[in-house]
Amino acid sequence: MEIRIGDLAKRSGCEVVTIRYYEKEGLLPKPARSGGNFRLYSDVHIERLQFIRHCRSLDMTLSEIRILLGLRDNPAQDCGDVNALLDVHIRQTEERVEALLQLKRHLLSLREKCSGARRIEACGILQGLSDCDHPGCNA
Amino acid sequence: MEIRIGDLAKRSGCEVVTIRYYEKEGLLPKPARSGGNFRLYSDVHIERLQFIRHCRSLDMTLSEIRILLGLRDNPAQDCGDVNALLDVHIRQTEERVEALLQLKRHLLSLREKCSGARRIEACGILQGLSDCDHPGCNA
DNA sequence: TAAAAACTCTATAGTCGCTATAGAGTCAAG
DNA sequence: CTTGACTCTATAGCGACTATAGAGTTTTTA
Secondary structure, three states, X not given: OXXXXXXXXXXXXXXXXXXXXXXXXXXXXXXXXXXXXXXXXXXHHHHHHHHHHHHHHOOOOHHHHHHHHHHHOOOOOEOHHHHHHHHHHHHHHHHHHHHHHHHHHHHHHHHOOOOOOOEXXXXXXXXXXXXXOOOOOOO | OOEOHHHHHHHHOOOHHHHHHHHHOOOOOOOEEOOOOOEEEOHHHHHHHHHHHHHHHOOOOHHXXXXXXXXXXXXXXXXXXXXXXXXXXXXXXXXHHHHHHHHHHHHHHXXXXXXXXXXXXXXXXXXXXXXXXXXXXXX
């Protein structure tokens, strides 16, 4: 059963252009072509694209996904590398959550500096933004 | 007191190229030039760049910062817009934290599928990544 | 004083993961 | 047989930088 790119897009929940982009990036192998030069995809492509999209939904980068696909294509290897990649990814996610929570605390404290509407020149928020406290800044 | 771009970079904790980029983007006004065509910055530029860097450290986009700078340059206006911009930013931050926590839960459950090192073809993680459960995917 | 090192200049291309556009070709239904 | 939906390639744009090349300027060192 061979399907065209539009059907593959619907099945996988991503855009036609994105599929062509994955092909250009070497994540999806080049499919067969019809007489009119349309791409024809088979089950192998469908499953592989779903794998890619699932990884993307987990916020993995395309180069991480490239690595996982490479591992997947060599099934006799040890899967310790897969675990390691995932562990790194989990740790990065935790770090980003921490950074964002810190950021939010900072934003909330800034927001408290202006209680109501007044003139810009008296606004505590803008004044708070001028005071420099970020790393590397020697003001 | 006029300083050159390298000193401004050190003071503000950002790179020389970034300062030139901000100038090109209209966030920093064009500075005076020395006889040898070097940029010469004054206190006004220093303070403005610190404002920009502080906003960036709060993860604001350059267009948000452009708006804040515009408000700052018109001090007679009402500062309700500043508050509104910040409120939107805080809400976006909360949403991103929520999304990342969800993501982390997903990654952790995936990680549990592989307890130790075995052959790739038996690895529960890669199999978990093939099962498709993300929105829009009809697999 | 001259050479070397450090700094600055402009202009251009690359990063990532797409998204958008233009202009042409292919195919199925009315 | 024409309309409309689909597909093709190639190219440019997004945001916020980063990197590079090649030239000019200033400061330090010998």
